Amino acid sequence: MTRDRELRYVGRPIPKMDAAQKVAGRAQYIQDLKKPGMLHGAIKYSDQVHARILSIDASRARKLPGVKAVLTGDDIPLIPIGFMKDNLALKKGKVRQYRDEVAAVAAINSEIAREAVDLIQVEYEPLPAVFDPEEALLPGAPLIHETDAKGGPNKSNRLKLPWNLVCGDVDAGRAASTHVVEDRFSTTWVAHCCLGASGCLAEFDLSGNLTMHSITQIPYLAQNDFGAFLAGLGLEGKNVRILSTTIGGGFGSKLDTHVYEFIAILLAHKTNKPVRMIFSREEEFLAQAPRQPTRIRIAQGCDQYGRLTFRDVDMILDNGAYTSWGATTPSVMMVPISSLYRVPNVRYKATCVYTNNLYSQAMRGYGNPQATFAIESITDQLAEAAGIDPLEFRLLNVNQPGEITPQRFRVTTCGLRECIEGVADKLGWAEHRKNPKKARGFGLGSLIHVGGGARVYKSDGHGMIMRVDDFGKVTVITGGVEIGQGLETIIAQVTAECVGVLPEDITVVKGDTSICPWDVGTHASRAAFVSGNAALAAGAKLKRKILELAGPMMRVDPKDLDLRDRMVFSTYDPEEAMPLDKVLRKAHFTAQGTVLTAEHFYDPPNEMLDKEFKGNLSCSYAYGATGVEVEVDEETGQVEILKYIAAHDVGRALNPLLLKGQVYGAALMGTGMALTEQLVLKDGKVQNDNFLDYKILTALDALPVEPILVEPVDEAGPYGAKGVGEPGCVPVAPAIANAIYDAVGVRIRDLPITPEKILAGLKKKRGGTL
């Protein structure tokens, strides 16, 4: 098998292929893109949170010199958009959140466009609003949507999207428990904060075909969404081409098609000019959708030996005013809820609720960080109730290779034990337990995540085409999206390895739906896994064709030939060799010659969850553990992270340099979610729409991350690899919360863990009133 052979490029810390362009300032982002005759789009947002639109007066805006189009909901056909088709590009009838788009302008420059937006007058009649998802569920709460997408009446704000998982018998498990702990946790709105804000450029050709210059993570699903939108505009059957620019950060913020994109399409269609729409940072905070907030009720029990008996989770997700794909994050939250540690009886119910808050979406981890915060916090609480050390408690319940979990995940490899033990060892867990230092605490958090794709759509496929030129240079045409994680480099490494050329011989072509074959999107930590497997399969086909061509030329049976380092050679006599470029030129410069291409559509052998939400969602599972040592200042409530150990079961590290980049970045993003990040909403209105008030961590806060890579080579993955993009941010918040509890005895249940909450907890602990 290939993986047993000595690997030349896979496993090496090869720098990112696009890094030089980026570090030279030459990469072209959406903000850098200009087209002749291009207009600039701007959006008029609602200044009411829930109100009827009585009238919109755009007459002054239309008269402003330089304005080429002003559109309101009345000017366009009714075309529902969004995951549940509950949204409109420009709102009609009423607004349901502050960011609601009520009008849009295209003008010759962005200043004029913004000035025109300010001239648009909207008259509203305010309606009662609801901001608390639990209040929104009460009878008599104001209805956010009176009807559903099909026009049927809505009786409540509860989304018609129930999530119910039942494995085993939770009530019996509870009855049989020696120790039971119950608690409530909450997580809040977290903004993706991509440094490159949102934007797009829409242009039509004279036949009505759309080209969308885009930063989406899902080009082919976007193609479908935009195509449906065009049909609504009377342009049924027209082509939609998505051209990706360099993307200034993803983190799940681009898994949906967004309202601004549809507005750009409308303006481009109306003006017959290219229209670029670029968000300001303020807009990025106000009109992008943040991570979905959760309220979690969780109970967990164990027997007298500390073995888990049941886990029962009830969750409310604040959907906000409209529905994104984020409403499906419970499908991934089920992964840790059912399958982190061996727990025989599991129940999970999630309810997504409409409110007048900002609508929310998925973010790195796809709900897993929210769910794992509750699970790993209560696991420490249960260990304490059972009188067992939290490390020992975890090891008692650790997942095993080969097990089938209650949700019917078929675990292949599992390095969770090695991860936990590695973290504990590096932290100095045993010594700390013997001699704890004042105000210092240790905390652990484990994780399970999809590591071999995730069948959240009917397909989890990835298309790839390879071709090789006269000189032995291989072009790999992929449907995958590079969002900075290093997908291109991984594809080049795998292709060079399996075809037998050098990484610098590989050109990766991506980002054009007219050229590149279909892919479901860059999500679920799947890109390296699926594209790596596609490259292995396509590369094998390409190599076979090359060897079949070389056989007659070299008078050697192709079965006895191999290709390595650009040289075709006989496996019996490596001296008998022919350079690859010579072979290929003969293929082309021969009467009735041939060109060498290969393609592969890799769809992993995983399963869509069935009606009971069971099935093998991923074909391998990524595990990991994070351990931290913190010091809590009992005077100020400040938390300092002194040690940060991140162990990851990655199957195999395809590129340790890039892999560590994912681990470091996820660690700090997870720490931000744990300690500082919260989009503050007051009656639906964002209070902190800038980087001074919304605190992402800086170089001063960079963590002393020590990564541990556990590599139980997994048969399913390319050279054994599993996904690693999201896992690092999954167990951070509970590890920190557990360490704070260990340090000062204060359990924080609501993220972020601010100094104020710690001080309030300390005061309460000392018997003071709050």
Next chain:
Amino acid sequence: MGYLEKIVKHVLEFTVNGEPVTVLVQPHEMLLAVLRDHLGLTGAKEGCGLGECGACTVLVDGVSVNSCLFPALEAEGALVTTIEGLMVDDGRLSPLQQAFVDHGAVQCGFCTPGMVMSAEALLAETPHPTEKQVRAGLAGNLCRCTGYNQIIEAVLAAGESSDSNPKPGNEPGKERP
């Protein structure tokens, strides 16, 4: 009065990456807009427009500034260096840029030009910085991808490997116009 009738423009002359330039700018325009929109130097990025993220960092007379907040007319006569001006003469990356590549300090890359320019200013001032100095020197540049670890490594490595970082904008032989 519409927007188009209000425009008043001034002549601005300065030197960018060693080349003298003359542009017509409005009084309220910021240096970033002049670089990106008038001169086509799109390496500097607008991440926030409020001086909070550092993606627009360039050097003005060797000093790093947030060009999104720097009034263009104040650059009159100045020597401005942008990321496009860092490459060494034969078109290769500078040692600092190469260190970013080699240490995995680049992911999505949007913050990278500003980050490199801040590091350039730091190394010009402090050729062999400590880790603490690097962190402080980069504190005004936000990055959402990397967690900063590999960026800090890259800057430390560049600081160790180079004895003389000529101050951009203050190269000998290049005089203010």
